[in-house]
Amino acid sequence: MKIMLNGQEKSFKAPLTVSALLQDMGLGERRVAVEVNREIVPRSRHGEFQLNENDRVEVVFAIGGGGMSREQGPHA
Amino acid sequence: MAVTAETIRSRTNDPLTIAGRTYSSRLLVGTGKYKDLEETRRAVEASGAQIITIAVRRTNIGQNPNEPSLLDTLPPSKYTYLPNTAGCYSAEDAVRTCRLARELLDGHELVKLEVLGSEKTLYPDIPQTLMAAETLIADGFKVMVYTNDDPIVARRFAEMGCVAVMPLAAPIGSGLGIRNPYNIRFIVEEATVPVLVDAGVGTASDAAIAMELGCDGVLMNTAIAAAQNPVLMAQAMRKAVEAGREAYLAGRMPRKQYGSPSSPLGGTFF
Numbered sequence: 089m090k091i092m093l094n095g096q097e098k099s100f101k102a103p104l105t106v107s108a109l110l111q112d113m114g115l116g117e118r119r120v121a122v123e124v125n126r127e128i129v130p131r132s133r134h135g136e137f138q139l140n141e142n143d144r145v146e147v148v149f150a151i152g153g154g155g156m157s158r159e160q161g162p163h164a
Numbered sequence: 165m166a167v168t169a170e171t172i173r174s175r176t177n178d179p180l181t182i183a184g185r186t187y188s189s190r191l192l193v194g195t196g197k198y199k200d201l202e203e204t205r206r207a208v209e210a211s212g213a214q215i216i217t218i219a220v221r222r223t224n225i226g227q228n229p230n231e232p233s234l235l236d237t238l239p240p241s242k243y244t245y246l247p248n249t250a251g252c253y254s255a256e257d258a259v260r261t262c263r264l265a266r267e268l269l270d271g272h273e274l275v276k277l278e279v280l281g282s283e284k285t286l287y288p289d290i291p292q293t294l295m296a297a298e299t300l301i302a303d304g305f306k307v308m309v310y311t312n313d314d315p316i317v318a319r320r321f322a323e324m325g326c327v328a329v330m331p332l333a334a335p336i337g338s339g340l341g342i343r344n345p346y347n348i349r350f351i352v353e354e355a356t357v358p359v360l361v362d363a364g365v366g367t368a369s370d371a372a373i374a375m376e377l378g379c380d381g382v383l384m385n386t387a388i389a390a391a392q393n394p395v396l397m398a399q400a401m402r403k404a405v406e407a408g409r410e411a412y413l414a415g416r417m418p419r420k421q422y423g424s425p426s427s428p429l430g431g432t433f434f
Contacts, residue, residue, distance in 0.1 A: 094222040115223060119235055121268040126260070128267050146222065148264050150234050152195035152204055153219025153250050153385075 092144040102141075106134040113147065120149045178409065180381050182215075182358055183274055183306040183327040185244070189214045190375070191405040192246065192360065194385025198394065201237045207388050208238060210398035215244045217276055217385070219251070220265050245269055246308065248276040253289070255279060255296035262300055275300065276330070276362075276383075278310035286336040286363075290317055294324075301325040310362050313347035315354065322357045329357055330383060333374065334364025337386040341370035345377055352378040368397075368404035375408025376416070 089102040093109075100109070106122055106129055122129045123146040129137045139145065179186040193213040198204040208216055216238060247265030249258035262275045279296055281289030288311055300307050301324060308328040309321045318329045331351055334340035341364065342348060352359050358380035365371050365384040374382045382405055391397035 113223065118223070118233065119268060120223060121220070121264040123260070123264060128263055130267060146264075148220050148268065149223050150218045150245070150247070150265075150268055151221050152198060152201070152234055153217060153221075153248060 089139070089141050091139055091142065094145070094147060100139075104139045106137045106139065109139065109145070110134065110147070115147065115149075118149060120147050122147050178413070180358065182308070187214045187244070189402075189405075190381040190409060191371070191402055192217070192362075192381060192383040193388060193398070194248075194383070195234065195238065196250075196385055197389035201232055201234065203394060204234075205237045207394045207398040208243075210395045210402070211388065212402040213243075215246050217246045217248045217250075217383070220247055220261050220268065240269065240272075244274065245272065246274060246276045247272075249278050249296075251280075252278065253280050253292075255292045255299065258292075258296040259299050259303075262305055263303070266305070273304055274306045274308065274327070276308045276310060277326075288312055288332070290314075294320065297321060297324060297326055308360070313344050313351065315347060315350040318351045318359070319354065322355065327357060328360055328380075329355065330360045330362035332363040333361045333370060334366075336363045337390075338364050339366030339387060339390075340364055341366050342373055342377070345373065348374070348377050348379065368400040371401050371404040372408035372411070375405055376412050378412055381405070 089104065090097055090099050110116055110120065122134065124139065124143050179188055180190045189212045191211055191213050192215040193208055193211050194217045195204050195208065196219060198207065218234060249261045252258040252261055258277055258279050265275060266272060277293060277296055277300060279289050279292040280286050290312065293309060293311065297307050297309055306327045308330055309326045310330045311317055311321060313331040318331060321329050331348060333342040348361065360381040360383050361374040361379050362383040365382060365387045367387065371382045384401065388394050388398045388401060
C-alpha cells in the first residue's frame with residue numbers, strides 16, 4: 089500500500105493503523121499530531137484509524153521556532 | 165494605565181494578563197535559531213520568560229527516538245507554549261497549523277498567528293491574516309496576532325476578538341529596533357487588548373523603548389539567539405523589559421526645547 093507521508097511516497101504493508109505507522113517511524117513515545125487527507129486524526133483514534141491507499145499523511149511535532157525565515161510550511 | 169499613587173504602590177504586582185491568565189514576566193521569547201536545545205534552555209531561563217513560542221513542523225521520517233525533544237527540555241508544565249504559524253503564507257496554512265498545534269498540545273488554544281506576504285521582507289500579509297484570525301476565533305482559538313504598525317489594522321484585530329495585538333518593531337530578524345515609535349504609541353493609546361511589540365528588536369534598549377511607549381510586553385527571538393552571547397543577552401533583555409516598564413509607570417519628565425538647570429540659581433559665590 090502506498091501513502092504520501094510528510095511529502096514523500098512510502099510503501100507499507102496493509103492493514104496499517106496510525107499507531108502502527110508512528111511505531112514504524114520511531115515515534116511511539118513522542119507527542120505528535122497526525123493529519124490524514126487534511127483531517128486531523130485525534131490521538132484517541134490512532135489505534136483504530138486505518139490508512140488507505142494514496143492517503144496523504146502529515147505527522148508533525150513541536151520544535152523550536154520564533155520568526156523563522158525562509159522555512160517551508162509544515163505542509164509545503 | 166494611568167499613573168497614580170496607587171500604581172506606584174502596586175508596581176511590584178504588575179502582572180501581564182493575556183486571555184484571562186496572568187504572568188509576571190512581560191518578556192516572551194521564541195525558541196528558534198539556537199545552537200542546540202541546551203543553549204535554548206539556558207537562554208530561555210535567563211530571560212525569565214514564561215511564554216515561549218514554538219513551531220509545528222513535520223517529523224523526520226526515521227526519527228531517532230532517543231533524541232531529546234523541545235517538550236523534554238522546556239516542559240509545557242513549566243512554560244506556556246505559544247505555537248506560531250511561522251512560515252505560513254496563506255490563511256489556510258495558518259489555520260491548519262493552529263489546528264494541528266491544538267491537537268499536539270491537548271486542546272491548548274492560545275496561538276500566535278502570523279501570515280507572511282514576502283519571503284524577502286517577511287512582512288505580514290494583512291488581508292490573509294484578517295481571514296485567518298476570523299476563522300480561528302470562530303473555531304475557539306485565542307489569537308495573539310502578529311501585524312504591522314497600522315493603528316487601524318490593530319484596532320480591527322482587537323475588535324474581531326484577538327486576545328492580543330502584536331505590531332512589529334521592524335522586519336522579523338532584522339534587529340533594527342522600533343522603526344515607527346509614533347505608530348506604536350497610537351496603537352497603545354487606543355488599545356482594548358494587550359499590545360506586545362513582536363519582531364525586529366535587536367538589543368536591550370529596543371526592548372526598553374517598547375515598554376516606555378506603553379506596550380504590555382515584548383516578544384523576541386533573533387535578538388537573543390543571534391547575539392554573540394545569547395544567555396547574557398537574554399539576561400539583558402529581562403532587565404530591559406523590567407526597566408522600560410518601570411520607567412513607563414514612573415511617568416517620564418517632559419521633553420524641553422531648551423535647558424533648565426537642576427541646581428538653584430541663588431546662593432552662588434562667583
